[in-house]
Amino acid sequence: MPIAEISLLLLAVLCSSTGQIAFKLAAMSRMLSRNVLFCAIGIAFMLVSVGICAALLQTMALSALVPFAALAYITTPLAALLIFKESVNRRFWLGTLLVVIGVMLTLM
Secondary structure, eight states: OOHHHHHHHHHHHHHHHHHHHHHHHHHHOOSHHHHHHHHHHHHHHHHHHHHHHHHHTTTSOHHHHHHHHTTHHHHHHHHHHHHHOOOOOHHHHHHHHHHHHHHHHHHO
16 A cells, blocks of 8 residues: 555544544533534544545545544544543553554555
8 A cells, every 4th residue: 555545544534533522622612602613623624534535435445445444443532531531441452452453454
């Protein structure tokens, strides 16, 4: 897999995670203007992620793209851990390891 595709896939994952964090910020806000702002930011990042994935699907197989999308199951909880101080248990780390192994296997 070319480095450009990997880079774009990682950017799509980052945009997806950023969008989810923005939605969490919207949910936590008590001010309507901030709710709308964070929702708009979240939607924008999710749209960028979907756009990148749609563009990548023109040149790569869906079966190659999907495992990378699963990396959002790692990046989003890690961001929540760092930003919102949410707790992460051992099962999460085991699942994270399995996802990483799965993505690595798809690269081989």
